[in-house]
Amino acid sequence: MGQQEKVATSLAGAVSERVSASLTPVDEELERRYPGDPGTRQPVHTVYVPGEQFAADTIRSWGDRALAALDEHAPDAASFAAVLGLADDLAEPVYTRVRAKLEREPIEDLRVDFEDGYGGRTDADEDTHAARAARLIAETYAHGAAGNTAPYLGIRMKCMEAAVRDRGIRTLDVFLSGLMEAGGLPDGLVLTLPKVTYPQQVTAMVRLLEEFERARGLAPGRIGFEIQIETSQSILAADGTATVARMIDAAEGRATGLHYGTFDYSACLGVSAAYQASDHPAADHAKAIMQVAAAGTGVRVSDGSTNVLPVGPTAKVHDAWRLHYGLTRRALARAYYQGWDMHPGHIPTRYAAVFAFYREGFEQAAARLAAYANRTTGDIADEPATAKALAGYLLRGLDCGALDTAEVTRLTGLTLAGLQTYAGPRRGDLTPSAK
Numbered sequence: 001m002g003q004q005e006k007v008a009t010s011l012a013g014a015v016s017e018r019v020s021a022s023l024t025p026v027d028e029e030l031e032r033r034y035p036g037d038p039g040t041r042q043p044v045h046t047v048y049v050p051g052e053q054f055a056a057d058t059i060r061s062w063g064d065r066a067l068a069a070l071d072e073h074a075p076d077a078a079s080f081a082a083v084l085g086l087a088d089d090l091a092e093p094v095y096t097r098v099r100a101k102l103e104r105e106p107i108e109d110l111r112v113d114f115e116d117g118y119g120g121r122t123d124a125d126e127d128t129h130a131a132r133a134a135r136l137i138a139e140t141y142a143h144g145a146a147g148n149t150a151p152y153l154g155i156r157m158k159c160m161e162a163a164v165r166d167r168g169i170r171t172l173d174v175f176l177s178g179l180m181e182a183g184g185l186p187d188g189l190v191l192t193l194p195k196v197t198y199p200q201q202v203t204a205m206v207r208l209l210e211e212f213e214r215a216r217g218l219a220p221g222r223i224g225f226e227i228q229i230e231t232s233q234s235i236l237a238a239d240g241t242a243t244v245a246r247m248i249d250a251a252e253g254r255a256t257g258l259h260y261g262t263f264d265y266s267a268c269l270g271v272s273a274a275y276q277a278s279d280h281p282a283a284d285h286a287k288a289i290m291q292v293a294a295a296g297t298g299v300r301v302s303d304g305s306t307n308v309l310p311v312g313p314t315a316k317v318h319d320a321w322r323l324h325y326g327l328t329r330r331a332l333a334r335a336y337y338q339g340w341d342m343h344p345g346h347i348p349t350r351y352a353a354v355f356a357f358y359r360e361g362f363e364q365a366a367a368r369l370a371a372y373a374n375r376t377t378g379d380i381a382d383e384p385a386t387a388k389a390l391a392g393y394l395l396r397g398l399d400c401g402a403l404d405t406a407e408v409t410r411l412t413g414l415t416l417a418g419l420q421t422y423a424g425p426r427r428g429d430l431t432p433s434a435k
């Protein structure tokens with residue numbers, strides 16, 4: 001005890017310097033390609049509303065329709081829990097939080113759709129609808145009341161294929177220009193580029209946004225966009241490479257998300273309509289490739305949607321709710337923390353699935369993180385990467401409103417800043433939903 005160890009070395013200091021110098025390009029490449037998660041809030045869903053239907057009260061209207069669906073088909077916690085198979089201890093907290101969420105923030109991410117959901121319109125109509133979308137989104141961010149705004153808003157333009165390319169570019173220009181005329185681009189702006197097949201189409205989007213930024217005096221790289229994966233060629237190129245990985249690189253740091261298009265992708269592979277779903281093996285394969293390609297890049301992956309709508313008599317609504325709830329829980333377990341919702345009736349089960357996912361694992365995650373932070377022993381020996389995942393799990397629960405800051409602090413012993421330290425250094429540019 002206390003004996004001074006003799007430390008011997010054989011390599012000259014210059015050796016380490018030469019090794020470091022040889023790896024400098026690799027260090028720079030790692031930093032460029034894999035900067036890590038951006039640390040911002042990721043919405044739990046994206047809602048698509050056709051361009052001609054988007055109005056000043058759209059968000060509030062969806063919330064009210066979702067609440068009405070609950071009132072009609074599951075008016076209390078017990079009945080809702082019975083439909084979804086929620087444990088007794090989750091029934092009341094989940095139901096109460098779902099209703100509160102529908103009052104406070106019914107939609108987390110809304111996309112005004114000028115692609116498949118928009119249909120055929122004249123150029124004059126599309127110009128008008130794009131300009132109106134810009135005006136209403138600007139007004140929402142400037143004066144939106146609680147329950148009638150969303151943290152993220154934007155448009156899905158037409159794709160870069162020849163038949164619709166010029167129209168898509170014009171719609172994007174009209175929309176972005178309208179936002180600039182109304183005071184500038186909001187922080188929560190999101191753009192979606194659909195039906196991307198070749199990396200060159202992503203590059204074209206980058207060049208387009210560069211031109212807009214120069215024209216409007218914006219900082220280079222200010223505008224990012226999501227890439228929608230809807231074709232087999234976006235997963236596997238003709239030469240056998242993973243196209244989606246090349247698309248992320250082609251975005252030159254502007255890609256914010258990869259969104260899986262359930263029905264276009266399934267149809268592209270010849271899956272019959274009755275089996276086009278987000279849990280089909282073809283969907284699992286595509287999303288697994290997307291997930292691996294995006295890992296560490298800061299690009300988030302989003303699941304698709306179900307087209308089974310919760311409408312009609314109560315028994316039919318309950319069947320649709322169970323399907324949607326199950327698909328959402330399945331996606332969450334696979335680390336797809338975002339999906340699409342196509343109808344107001346989907347929102348109650350979206351939030352029920354998300355809230356149950358975080359609340360049922362909350363106490364165990366909090367205990368494990370507390371043990372790690374306090375260096376205490378338990379039955380699980382967690383490593384730094386797991387501590388990061390535990391903190392990220394709790395922060396996601398806070399972001400959407402599944403968890404409250406006070407209860408997380410009580411069980412972990414960590415402040416919000418402490419959680420952010422474990423999750424990563426660049427956490428959150430938008431206020432969490434939790435109160």
